[in-house]
Amino acid sequence: MFKSIKTKIISTILVIFGLVVAVMMIVSGLQIKQKTEENVVAQTKIMIDEMSSSFQLFLGQYERGLNQMADSATVKRFTDLNSVTDPVQKQQLAKEFDQDFKKYTDTYQEASYIYIGYPDKSIKTYPFLKVADDYDATARPWYQASVKEPDKVQWSKPYVDAFTGEYVITASKAITKNGKAAGVLGVDIILKTLSESMQEKNLGFKGFPYVLDADGTAIVYPDKQGEDLTDYPFVADMYKANESEGVSRYTMNNTKKVSVYTTVPNLGWKIGAIYPEKEIYKVASELRNLLIWLSVAGGLIAFVILFFMISRIIKPLHHLKAVMDQTAAGDLTVRAEAASKDEIGELSHDFNSMIEKMRGLIAVISASVSEVRQSAESLNATSEETNAVSEQVAAAISEIASGASQSAGNAETASENSGRLGRQISKINKKASGMTAIAERTDKINENGRQQIQQLQNSFDNWKDNLQVMAGVIDQLDEKVKAIGGVMETITQISNQTNLLALNASIEAARAGEHGKGFAVVAEEVRKLAEQSAQSTEKVKATVEELQAGARQVSGQMQETRETFQHQEAVVHNTGTAFGEIAKLMEEMKYSIDEVYNEVQEVAKHKEEVARTIQIMAATSEETAASCEEVSASTAEQLHAIQAVAESAEQLTNLSNDLQSATNQFKV
Template sequence: MKLRISHKLIAMMLVILIVPNIIIGSVAYFIAKDQMDNLGRTTLKNGVEMALQLIDSANKQVEDGELTLEEAQERVKVYLIGEMNADGKRTISSPVDLGENGYFVAYDEKGLELAHPTIEGKNVWETADTDGSLFVQEQIKIAQNGGGFVEYSWALPTDENSRELKITYNKMDPNWGWIISAGTYEMDFNQGANQVLIALVITLAISIVIGGFLSYYFAGKISKPINSITNHVTEVANGNLAVHVEELKRSDEIGELVNGFGKMVHNLRELITKVNGSVHSITSTSQNLSAVAEETTASSEEIGKAIGEISKGAVQQASDADDTFNATVELANQIQSLSDKTKLMSEASSQVVASNKIGMTSVSTLKDKSSDTEMSVGQTKEVIETLTEKVKEIEMIIGTINSISEQTNLLALNASIEAARAGEHGKGFAVVASEVRKLAEETSNATDKVRQTLSGIIDVTSIANYEMDKTKLLAKEQLDAVMETEQSFKKIAGSVSGIESIISDVNDNIQLLVSSKDNVSNAVESIAAVSQQSAASTEQITSSIDEQLNAIVVVSDSAQELNDLINDLKLEIEKFKLQS
């Protein structure tokens, strides 16, 4: 099935609206989810590193004799988890935010829970997750090898039947030999990403509804006049001049094309109407001319018979000469009227030619505008490609800033360690190092968001570049449609040219009739003179009769030729439909 221009425009605009929104939304969701996962993992790792620094600081106090080992260890447990309750459990009140369900755990090398919110003092060496993996042993092994992440499936605290992925970061303390583990559920990291996904879905739905309405509205504004004028052009090309073209109150090229075509059809319809009326008049005149020719022939026969009876038929001959003269005068008047109407037909034909030229000019202007549109689409495509290159250059600069941020974060961490080693004298420096680390992390987060945005822009510009190619193809199809309209106008011009040629032939033959009219008048005057002198010279009468017969033959031939031209003109006029 052949798609109309309106359908193509609506489909193109909806694709341009929906595809970028889906891509941007999907990319934003997955990037946000990935970044939140990375942020959660970084939080776990930083929490463990902080706990190791805390143990190192507490151990120095033990070495300096300020605390006993048991006091120092309990202080670390209280800071990481919370105070021990009477039931042997700890209420989680750590200042370190590990997520809604996150907390610290400390093992020894044999799997004994040295610090835990609920099962402190229990050995969990053989504990396995739902897949049968001995994750505690894996945590201890990774911690002893320098630290790392462990993932396993575990029941939710609020629902024992629900299993979710849990992530822990594990590292061994060199002072007490503790395996410090900080863990939480991955779903705690993704709550923000899920909210982003819901907002994007709602925004996409609203955009599709509004964009669909606007696409339908503007597509109709463009395609309806083009479809209407195309149908009218086809009708006129097939000879139907009864079409009614409504005037458009628009000042653009489409309005000029429709209004110019309507004016041309109106002028052409008036011309054909006038030609049709003139044909009827010419037919009547031709019939009168034939009757006059027959009557004149009959009179000549009577005159031939009267030659043998000149003496007794002179009066009758004079009367017949008077009748012939009156008929000739009437014939001359009708021929003159026919000549005037032919001139009107020629002027109307010129008006049709002028209207057709106006229509051709409008089509040419529309064709030029279509070419300009195609060129503008190409230039827009070049601008989008240049924008993509600039975005890539900005992304390289963001990479350099991110590298500086990571180095600053590492320096801040080293400064915190040195401040912890300095004890009371390094507290001020520790605060400064902490603020520097936060600033570095915020810088890293900001550069990551900028990089995400730039990546989205690159993807969207690639889609826009693809849509520009489709728009360029659509502009070419529009140009092809204008070319078809131009061909229809050329067909109309050819038909009008044929009518002009026929009218020219009719005019030439009418001029011949005018010339013949003078001959007939002269012949009739000669007949009258011969009638007056009939008694004096029979030879003069015979000569006048011969001249009259020759003139009648000319009139008869002209009348026959005029009838043939009228028949041809009728056939051409019948090709056009003037009334609905």
């Protein structure tokens, strides 16, 4: 489909044209949509500002009229209507009330009722309206709001009047006397005329106006008057934003819409307009469709113009293609027409130059083909002779490689045996090293034992001295105990004599009669003390005898301990002598182990030299075998190369024949 140059050029230009047009339509479409929306929003703001001004003028006239009436002396007199007792005066005042209020309703035709609420809970209206007996005017929101702020006109929320069924709003103003509220003047204003006038406005784009009070209740809204619309997301967002004016976009019932609004000062009402978004963009869509049709028409016209222009431009190419087809068939005598001065003319001229050079090249090739064929035949013969010689060389090298491989294998076996021998020597070396370490540790342990024996000998010497001191102390203790026994014997004798003297004194006191009774009592007490002293002395004597027996026993045990200590001292001395002999033997054994270890070290050194020599021999044999294998491989490769040369020479001969046949096809 796209093999033709003409088709490719036209397709490329049309694609570029289509992309440019598409970008232009997208950009212009977005610009048109944006400008259309901006114009609609700007016009709507102007209209809703006018509606807001109309609302303010409409409600402002009632506010001004209510202020004038509330401040007038006539209306202030009407606050005394319920307090007048004279029937004639009361009737006259009521008549004036009706006349003045009738003038007001005639002037302001949207006022359905005008009335005064009194502090006594009563209310008087014009036109007359009968209210319930329990009606309390002071409980109404309009009354309370006006009393709370007596200097301002108060506006109620819109509501449906219970008597007229009309949608109304109440304006009220306090009537003050001496700075106090004497009543509240109120008027109910019908919003029907205002709503109808707003709904009759033609906003265009199928839009409609709306008015919401400060709490979101619909004053003007199609089929929603009096309903709370704060459940609508765009209404809720509008009040949450707390802005005096703005634009919001939202979707309701799967329809995208645009809302433009402003706020009525003092009342807080929202006046706005709502448009379906697609109606705003309808003009942009129509303009976009028009651009599409214009682009399609322009594309068709461009296609026709390009088709004829490109057909004329590429006509020389068809002639050049025909000449090239003849050249491809082998005719080098043709020539291309180079009439034009553009790139196609230059291409034709270059083509003619190429044909001339090809004719010269074919002539040279034809002359060289025969020489190449002769050289190829000579090369083929030479390669066959070289091939035979290379086969003989390869056989000889294979025998050398076989012998070298066997030598390498024997060297490898010797290397393995030397490796095992080396490992055995290494084990012996490790064992000898371990024996040396054991001998050193044993020598250290023996030295430690000798030190312990020496310390034990020193302890025995100290113990021997202490034992001798202890024996002397025990002997002295025995002497002291014996001395105590002598003293106790003396005390016993004194106690016996004292007892005897006390007995004699008692006898003498008895002889003395009454005069000796006191002395007898003293003698009796002395006798008792002598007996107690004798008893205590006996007890102490018994204790001293036990102490003497214990001292004799300790002395005997000390003798046995001295004998045991002398025996242990001899054993410790013999043990020290044994440790000394062990130390001499360990020194001799350590010397022998060191000799063995040194000899093993010498053997290990020679083992490593032998292993290195065998490894060098094995490596040399392996290198020789590898070199032989490489030479053998190189010889084989050379043999293959010579065979390839022979084959190439044969192929060259065939190619020269083919080339000769090919050059014969050209007509020079």
